[in-house]
Amino acid sequence: MSLKQTPSQTVGPYFAYGLTAEQYHYPQSQIASGAMASDETLGERIRIVGQVFDGQGERINDAMIELWQANAAGRFDHPNDARQSRPLDPNFKGFGRVGTGTTADNSFRFDTIKPGAVQDGRAPYISVILFMRGLPNHAYTRLYFSDEASLNAEDPALNKVDSARRDTLIATRHETSTGVEYRFDIHMQGPHETVFFNF
Amino acid sequence: MSTITKRDWASHAAYISPEYKSTLLRGVSQSLVDIDPELSELTGPAYGAEVLGPLDHDLTKNGQVNGEPQGERIVVTGRVLDENGNPVANTLVEVWQANAAGRYVHKADQHDAPLDPNFLGSGRCLTDANGCYRFYTIKPGAYPWGNHSNAWRPNHIHFSLFGPSIASRLVTQMYFPGDPLLALDPIYASVPAGARERMVADFSIDVTEEGFALGYIFDIVLRGVNATPMED
Numbered sequence: 001m002s003l004k005q006t007p008s009q010t011v012g013p014y015f016a017y018g019l020t021a022e023q024y025h026y027p028q029s030q031i032a033s034g035a036m037a038s039d040e041t042l043g044e045r046i047r048i049v050g051q052v053f054d055g056q057g058e059r060i061n062d063a064m065i066e067l068w069q070a071n072a073a074g075r076f077d078h079p080n081d082a083r084q085s086r087p088l089d090p091n092f093k094g095f096g097r098v099g100t101g102t103t104a105d106n107s108f109r110f111d112t113i114k115p116g117a118v119q120d121g122r123a124p125y126i127s128v129i130l131f132m133r134g135l136p137n138h139a140y141t142r143l144y145f146s147d148e149a150s151l152n153a154e155d156p157a158l159n160k161v162d163s164a165r166r167d168t169l170i171a172t173r174h175e176t177s178t179g180v181e182y183r184f185d186i187h188m189q190g191p192h193e194t195v196f197f198n199f
Numbered sequence: 200m201s202t203i204t205k206r207d208w209a210s211h212a213a214y215i216s217p218e219y220k221s222t223l224l225r226g227v228s229q230s231l232v233d234i235d236p237e238l239s240e241l242t243g244p245a246y247g248a249e250v251l252g253p254l255d256h257d258l259t260k261n262g263q264v265n266g267e268p269q270g271e272r273i274v275v276t277g278r279v280l281d282e283n284g285n286p287v288a289n290t291l292v293e294v295w296q297a298n299a300a301g302r303y304v305h306k307a308d309q310h311d312a313p314l315d316p317n318f319l320g321s322g323r324c325l326t327d328a329n330g331c332y333r334f335y336t337i338k339p340g341a342y343p344w345g346n347h348s349n350a351w352r353p354n355h356i357h358f359s360l361f362g363p364s365i366a367s368r369l370v371t372q373m374y375f376p377g378d379p380l381l382a383l384d385p386i387y388a389s390v391p392a393g394a395r396e397r398m399v400a401d402f403s404i405d406v407t408e409e410g411f412a413l414g415y416i417f418d419i420v421l422r423g424v425n426a427t428p429m430e431d
């Protein structure tokens with residue numbers, strides 16, 4: 001390697017009109033939102049809801065969360081996933097982006113589909129990237145699903161995590177009158193600090 | 200064989216950098232857990248020309264209502280490369296910044312400096328086949344913040360990039376050469392000496408457009424992602 005990485009810096013408090021403008025009612029457009037699935041998207045409709053908490057348990061109102069996931073067939077919309085046996089879904093890109101500053105309780109919400117397992121017999125999951133004022137480097141975590149307990153038990157990444165902390169990566173499934181909701185709170189510090197990954 | 204270069208932690212700030220006070224309660228406190236990259240880390244969202252409007256690369260024009268924005272017009276260009284020096288082609292670069300007076304359009308910005316009715320302060324562009332990007336804007340002003348008494352952020356432009364996968368994702372800030380506030384800024388200084396200087400753009404008379412705009416060069420190096428596409 002000949003070149004050194006450009007250092008990361010915090011997204012700061014004022015990202016909203018640059019990265020999530022429509023959500024925050026600025027005139028500019030944004031490339032992605034929490035509406036990841038359309039009516040035509042294949043797969044089980046799910047809603048992912050959560051809040052981000054600081055080390056004193058206070059809700060964070062200026063975090064930005066990004067999701068990256070496979071489609072219902074377990075295929076990523078990317079040239080590095082060229083597996084024809086798992087079809088692309090023209091109505092699903094797999095990327096979402098939401099800030100926590102537009103809801104009264106600072107919750108984030110993504111309307112998406114449950115991803116298929118990327119390999120047969122493996123646990124499905126969604127990659128999560130977190131940004132906020134006071135976070136110098138974005139943090140990577142993963143969202144696994146509470147209704148996949150037996151597959152989760154075999155997952156190589158989850159098995160790298162101390163068993164007492166694994167629950168921080170499991171979104172809990174609730175059947176509501178408005179559909180399937182998974183609850184995924186993120187704790188930056190404290191006894192329930194979310195596990196963040198390095199890869 | 201697919202490989203991703205690791206995050207080079209000698210090039211990045213500690214998650215908890217006490218001089219930058221809001222890291223104390225927001226920075227990751229436990230050790231990161233090392234995992235092996237899978238297809239989810241070798242892939243990521245690919246945005247192209249379909250998300251670009253005709254004025255997205257020109258912040259001096261994309262917010263105009265009734266005239267030119269106030270301030271010093273500049274052109275910012277550079278190459279996005281991986282650690283091996285290979286260009287990162289066709290990747291999206293999103294930027295946002297304060298106006299010439301140091302005021303953000305963001306509703307939460309209460310700094311007592313004027314908004315500019317002709318400046319929004321955000322835009323985006325794509326790198327070309329050689330990894331080059333280029334946008335026009337107004338030089339952002341410094342602004343005060345609450346980290347400590349008489350704290351001022353140096354002039355800076357926020358950058359967000361994707362690169363080839365979620366592993367190459369980068370959000371950073373570009374600074375200007377010779378800014379006396381750099382030596383006093385805990386956000387800039389949270390990055391180790393020897394690395395932080397990579398966030399300072401170079402002034403270039405060659406990039407400067409005669410009679411029009413001062414030119415700055417800001418090259419960006421992302422983590423290297425070398426993947427062989429997964430086939431059936």
Ligand SMILES: [Fe+2]
Binds near residue numbers: 012014357
């Ligand atoms: Fe800023």
